[in-house]
Amino acid sequence: MSDSNIREYNPAEIEPKWQKFWLENKTFKVEKDETKPKFYALDMFPYPSGSGLHVGHPEGYTASDIICRYKRMKGFNVLHPMGWDAFGLPAEQFAIQTNTHPAIKTEENVNNFRRQIQSLGFSYDWDREINTTDPKYYKWTQWIFKQLYNKGLAYIDEVNVNWCAKLGTVLANEEVINGRSERGNHPVEKKPMRQWMFKITEYAEQLLEGLEDLDWPEGIKEMQRNWIGKSIGAEVDFVVDGHDEKVRVYTTRPDTLFGATYMVLAPEHSLVLKITTDEKRAEVEEYVSAAKFKSDLDRAESKEKTGVHTGAYAINPVNGEKIPVWISDYVLVSYGTGAIMAVPAHDTRDFEFAETFGIDIKCIIEPNTAEAKAGDIDVASVLAGKACWTGNGQLINSANDDGLELNGLEVKDSKKAATEWLAARTLGEEKVNYKLRDWIFSRQRYWGEPFPIAHMEDGTIKVLDDEELPVTLPEMEDFKPYETGESALARAEDWLEYTCPKTGMKGRRETNTMPQWAGSCWYYLRYIDACNDEEAFGKEIENYWMPVDLYIGGAEHAVLHLLYSRFWHKVLFDLGIVSTPEPFQKLFNQGMILGISYKDQRGFLVANDLVDEKDGKYFHKETGEELEQLPAKMSKALKNVVNPDDIVNEFGADSLRLYEMFMGSLEATKPWDTKGVEGVNRFLRKAWNFVIDADGNIRDCIKPDVELSKESRRVLHQTIKKVGNDIEEFGFNTAISQMMIFLNEFAKVKEIPKSAVEDFVKLLSSFAPHIGEELWQKLGNTDTVAYAAWPEYNEDFLKLDEVEILVQLLGKPVTKIVVAANAGPKDLEAIALADEKVKSKIEGKTVRKVIAVPGRLVNIVAN
RNA sequence: GCCUGGAUGGCGGAAUUGGCAGACGCAACGGACUUAAAAUCCGUUGUCCUUUAGGACGUGUGGGUUCAAGUCCCACUCCAGGUACCA
Numbered sequence: 014m015s016d017s018n019i020r021e022y023n024p025a026e027i028e029p030k031w032q033k034f035w036l037e038n039k040t041f042k043v044e045k046d047e048t049k050p051k052f053y054a055l056d057m058f059p060y061p062s063g064s065g066l067h068v069g070h071p072e073g074y075t076a077s078d079i080i081c082r083y084k085r086m087k088g089f090n091v092l093h094p095m096g097w098d099a100f101g102l103p104a105e106q107f108a109i110q111t112n113t114h115p116a117i118k119t120e121e122n123v124n125n126f127r128r129q130i131q132s133l134g135f136s137y138d139w140d141r142e143i144n145t146t147d148p149k150y151y152k153w154t155q156w157i158f159k160q161l162y163n164k165g166l167a168y169i170d171e172v173n174v175n176w177c178a179k180l181g182t183v184l185a186n187e188e189v190i191n192g193r194s195e196r197g198n199h200p201v202e203k204k205p206m207r208q209w210m211f212k213i214t215e216y217a218e219q220l221l222e223g224l225e226d227l228d229w230p231e232g233i234k235e236m237q238r239n240w241i242g243k244s245i246g247a248e249v250d251f252v253v254d255g256h257d258e259k260v261r262v263y264t265t266r267p268d269t270l271f272g273a274t275y276m277v278l279a280p281e282h283s284l285v286l287k288i289t290t291d292e293k294r295a296e297v298e299e300y301v302s303a304a305k306f307k308s309d310l311d312r313a314e315s316k317e318k319t320g321v322h323t324g325a326y327a328i329n330p331v332n333g334e335k336i337p338v339w340i341s342d343y344v345l346v347s348y349g350t351g352a353i354m355a356v357p358a359h360d361t362r363d364f365e366f367a368e369t370f371g372i373d374i375k376c377i378i379e380p381n382t383a384e385a386k387a388g389d390i391d392v393a394s395v396l397a398g399k400a401c402w403t404g405n406g407q408l409i410n411s412a413n414d415d416g417l418e419l420n421g422l423e424v425k426d427s428k429k430a431a432t433e434w435l436a437a438r439t440l441g442e443e444k445v446n447y448k449l450r451d452w453i454f455s456r457q458r459y460w461g462e463p464f465p466i467a468h469m470e471d472g473t474i475k476v477l478d479d480e481e482l483p484v485t486l487p488e489m490e491d492f493k494p495y496e497t498g499e500s501a502l503a504r505a506e507d508w509l510e511y512t513c514p515k516t517g518m519k520g521r522r523e524t525n526t527m528p529q530w531a532g533s534c535w536y537y538l539r540y541i542d543a544c545n546d547e548e549a550f551g552k553e554i555e556n557y558w559m560p561v562d563l564y565i566g567g568a569e570h571a572v573l574h575l576l577y578s579r580f581w582h583k584v585l586f587d588l589g590i591v592s593t594p595e596p597f598q599k600l601f602n603q604g605m606i607l608g609i610s611y612k613d614q615r616g617f618l619v620a621n622d623l624v625d626e627k628d629g630k631y632f633h634k635e636t637g638e639e640l641e642q643l644p645a646k647m648s649k650a651l652k653n654v655v656n657p658d659d660i661v662n663e664f665g666a667d668s669l670r671l672y673e674m675f676m677g678s679l680e681a682t683k684p685w686d687t688k689g690v691e692g693v694n695r696f697l698r699k700a701w702n703f704v705i706d707a708d709g710n711i712r713d714c715i716k717p718d719v720e721l722s723k724e725s726r727r728v729l730h731q732t733i734k735k736v737g738n739d740i741e742e743f744g745f746n747t748a749i750s751q752m753m754i755f756l757n758e759f760a761k762v763k764e765i766p767k768s769a770v771e772d773f774v775k776l777l778s779s780f781a782p783h784i785g786e787e788l789w790q791k792l793g794n795t796d797t798v799a800y801a802a803w804p805e806y807n808e809d810f811l812k813l814d815e816v817e818i819l820v821q822l823l824g825k826p827v828t829k830i831v832v833a834a835n836a837g838p839k840d841l842e843a844i845a846l847a848d849e850k851v852k853s854k855i856e857g858k859t860v861r862k863v864i865a866v867p868g869r870l871v872n873i874v875a876n
Numbered sequence: 877g878c879c880u881g882g883a884u885g886g887c888g889g890a891a892u893u894g895g896c897a898g899a900c901g902c903a904a905c906g907g908a909c910u911u912a913a914a915a916u917c918c919g920u921u922g923u924c925c926u927u928u929a930g931g932a933c934g935u936g937u938g939g940g941u942u943c944a945a946g947u948c949c950c951a952c953u954c955c956a957g958g959u960a961c962c963a
Contacts, residue, residue, distance in 0.1 A: 230881095231880085232879085233880090244962075244963085246963080263963065265962095318961085341961095343963095344963075347962090349962075355963085361961090363963080365961090568957070605956095675888085675901070681889090682882090684887090688901095689887095746888095747899085747900080750900035753901075821944075823943070829896085861943090869896090870895055870896070872895080
């Protein structure tokens with residue numbers, strides 16, 4: 014292929030050419046370089062699914078690629094890697110169905126993803142490509158597990174897991190939606206199983222505090238805070254009447270102790286059977302066993318309060334009152350102490366329960382009248398115990414003979430007073446609780462990282478030595494899990510057998526594997542030193558690259574992935590293995606791209622292949638019913654998925670990249686419109702024709718030694734400034750607009766300095782790198798444009814000599830005046846008041862005030 | 877229910893953070909070129925009234941602050957995402 018043949022803009026020709034060039038020349042290979050500032054830009058690596066890339070992937074990748082290309086041209090040493098999060102359930106399901114090793118399908122998918130990603134011209138350093146299923150990678154995942162284990166953060170526990178009989182597998186919480194499996198919508202039940210757990214709860218406070226200094230979207234930080242769910246309250250002991258037993262409850266409202274009219278234990282609470290009276294025993298046992306078999310689905314479907322009185326009574330420590338002890342499944346055994354004091358007057362759940370079972374409701378807070386009115390609550394009803402009040406107010410009926418006097422206090426003051434009183438009498442103490450639970454870190458699957466663990470004959474658990482890593486997956490043919498839920502590994506007899514190389518003791522390997530989170534918890538560290546066979550990553554080089562300066566990905570990972578990897582990172586930090594307390598300094602979430610869809614009169618979505626268009630209206634092919642067009646999530650079922658390959662084939666990768674950035678702001682959810690791709694494609698053709706004539710040569714009007722008019726020069730410098738600033742602020746859509754404005758302006762220019770054309774090509778190359786490189790080369794440059802210096806702008810050239818100023822009378826436009834750009838408020842006022850139009854308008858009126866804003870407007874207040 | 881976003885022409889979206897709403901693009905309409913079409917180029921395009929000139933209205937709804945509000949404050953409606961008996 015000879016370059017001189019390229020006359021018209023032809024992405025099909027130039028794009029593969031430059032992709033090949035970048036790969037062969039390792040243009041984006043990067044090494045540690047102390048002479049340059051470093052910039053680590055990370056994309057959330059994809060799960061290489063069988064259906065390939067969808068248009069949502071390249072959105073975030075394009076944004077980070079533009080920033081990387083910009084940063085390189087600005088002199089930064091840029092680390093920009095890509096890899097594959099390739100363990101996962103779909104590959105295993107496929108393996109089970111076809112009896113082929115999941116690695117085969119995985120490799121196929123990875124190759125397809127790599128091809129697709131490379132066809133979009135991203136500037137990744139491919140020498141750092143990683144794959145979580147590669148033993149060279151998961152050796153170090155296992156090694157990091159060891160670090161956590163040795164720090165005492167991993168343990169085995171018998172816990173209830175989500176068992177899906179239909180899929181024959183255990184599902185992660187995130188794979189269960191409303192009690193049904195995300196894949197296939199099958200029922201899911203709770204089943205106790207032996208699991209590996211991580212004590213992430215030990216890091217709850219650190220994970221919460223660490224959020225403070227991160228440059229993350231506030232919404233994401235808030236979601237993490239909610240997930241961690243810190244609350245400050247008190248634990249209080251209630252003596253059970255006629256027993257030695259005390260029941261400890263957790264409450265965030267110690268101020269409402271005087272309003273406690275009953276108590277509730279979770280059905281699983283250890284004291285339930287001890288305190289139950291004989292006449293209630295049968296009833297209680299029945300409720301407890303029913304609760305055990307109640308699935309999440311049942312719980313999710315029914316919000317009706319149920320429960321049984323145990324027959325026992327507890328003594329309220331503040332007033333000695335006997336209150337009944339109930340059991341109910343609205344109290345969770347896993348949160349707090351698994352028992353609560355119930356204050357129906359001031360807790361909506363307790364109120365519902367008390368109403369259902371006719372338990373006393375005793376008001377002890379007189380609602381703040383303004384708040385009650387705003388919330389549409391009748392104060393009299395609250396005082397009478399007929400309504401529930403959870404807001405602010407003054408305490409009433411809350412005093413005892415033992416020095417506790419809360420009456421008249423506001424809620425926030427009374428909490429402290431009550432807690433102090435309890436603590437002084439050792440009846441309770443202040444207590445902090447977190448919603449965050451320990452992390453179930455094992456899956457009963459084949460296709461995951463094996464644990465570096467063996468269960469020895471003598472009953473001990475052995476962590477394998479570093480020399481024994483990696484523990485690789487055995488070759489198998491049947492990947493179905495056991496009926497018991499144990500993974501297929503339990504069938505790999507040779508593999509299961511373990512002999513300690515030092516002592517010769519025999520053991521059985523762990524048959525659980527790690528969840529998909531494992532590989533993605535630390536991949537950003539491996540990229541730093543991806544080919545290191547000696548360590549997970551070198552300490553010095555980690556110190557150079559970390560933290561990640563920019564992490565771009567979808568908001569669906571807002572909580573789990575980001576929380577889990579922050580947890581691992583904090584552990585590694587405490588162990589001195591990494592140098593920063595947080596992994597991701599800045600986070601940006603790209604929005605979702607929706608497809609075009611149609612809904613009928615009833616509001617049901619209709620698949621796109623059933624829709625006919627006629628005169629701009631849409632009709633159902635079968636029923637003829639008129640349909641309404643609307644954006645909806647892309648899905649195979651609706652047949653509205655846009656495949657990037659098709660867009661690349663029709664318009665080229667540069668057009669796809671540009672369109673995805675031009676659609677709207679990066680974080681917004683926005684609908685795909687292929688017509689819009691035509692628009693940016695037109696822009697790229699204009700950009701080509703701006704530089705290249707019909708014969709494929711540089712246009713004659715581009716000369717090395719001509720000068721621009723002041724106005725054209727201003728537009729050039731304005732464009733340089735705006736594109737750079739917009740990239741820094743993720744305003745890619747407006748940066749593209751500005752480049753369009755530049756071309757519109759320069760279409761009229763008769764003689765163009767070559768330097769101006771080169772400046773434009775450099776700006777464009779960060780967004781549309783293929784056309785950028787091609788034009789750069791055509792302009793006679795021999796080096797890649799990827800490392801050319803980003804153009805500078807001159808603030809002086811941006812200034813206008815004269816500006817148009819709007820003159821308003823009482824905020825309504827009257828006229829426009831042209832004044833010197835540097836005219837001050839006094840000048841503006843004088844010129845405006847001297848204007849004929851203004852004069853006639855204010856004639857006979859008194860000028861009360863004149864507001865003059867230089868460069869903007871003059872507003873005359875006259876009446 | 878709670879938390880977090882959001883609502884601007886026929887459509888996607890701009891708006892220097894309080895200063896001419898609708899940049900840029902799409903679509904539509906008119907014109908040029910063409911045997912014709914496509915492509916390309918030029919022009920028009922928020923709505924309504926009006927012959928023009930011009931005028932009125934206009935950023936989800938209702939109120940407020942201000943010389944000036946898409947932008948700030950109060951109340952509400954709707955949409956999207958997250959979460960759900962966490963005491």
